[in-house]
Amino acid sequence: MNEIKLNGLEDTEKLGRIIGEVATASDVILLTGDLGAGKTTLTKGIALGLGIEQMVKSPTYTIVREYTTGRIPLYHMDVYRVESGADELGLDEYFEGDGLSVVEWGRMLGEELPDSYLELFIKKGLDDSERTVQFSVIGDSGKAFETRILSKRGNSNE
Numbered sequence: 001m002n003e004i005k006l007n008g009l010e011d012t013e014k015l016g017r018i019i020g021e022v023a024t025a026s027d028v029i030l031l032t033g034d035l036g037a038g039k040t041t042l043t044k045g046i047a048l049g050l051g052i053e054q055m056v057k058s059p060t061y062t063i064v065r066e067y068t069t070g071r072i073p074l075y076h077m078d079v080y081r082v083e084s085g086a087d088e089l090g091l092d093e094y095f096e097g098d099g100l101s102v103v104e105w106g107r108m109l110g111e112e113l114p115d116s117y118l119e120l121f122i123k124k125g126l127d128d129s130e131r132t133v134q135f136s137v138i139g140d141s142g143k144a145f146e147t148r149i150l151s152k153r154g155n156s157n158e
């Protein structure tokens, strides 16, 4: 499993930007981590990488927020409060759509998860501003997405 260490907000924004830059239509990322781990913060970086200048707010009470001013749409979801009946939300339309879906607490979707996705586990470090991000992939397009992120990240450090 690939693991990345983030030393502060700037690193988180930078990783987010890279993700936004390499995302393609129908890519799905699940963000998994405790309250305050940095899921929404990382999503803000992803929006910047897509060229979205609008402010990204937590979609906690709306489930999905759509941003359509970037290179491809960003569908930002927070399914923390979704209990049963996730199938009725029609999230597949987003997952299979023209944009990138970023799903906070996505594991809670269980059976309603798409066939392929990238999951990022964000954990707080010892220091307040430290985070570790572990990558986990399901399916081919999730794997391809991970590969694009990691190779772009490698290149950006050269």
Ligand SMILES: Nc1ncnc2c1ncn2[C@@H]1O[C@H](COP(=O)(O)OP(=O)(O)OP(=O)(O)O)[C@@H](O)[C@H]1O
Pocket: 006, 007, 008, 009, 010, 012, 033, 034, 035, 036, 037, 038, 039, 040, 041, 042, 058, 104, 128, 129, 130, 131
């Ligand atoms: N390196 C870092 N990466 C991300 N966030 C950081 C970092 N260092 C400090 N923080 C702070 O941690 C907090 C992360 O909050 P954020 O809303 O992104 O978490 P979340 O995982 O979305 O939480 P929730 O489960 O409530 O939606 C912010 O206040 C942010 O400024």
Ligand SMILES: [Mg+2]
Pocket: 039, 040, 041, 058, 078, 104
């Ligand atoms: Mg959040």
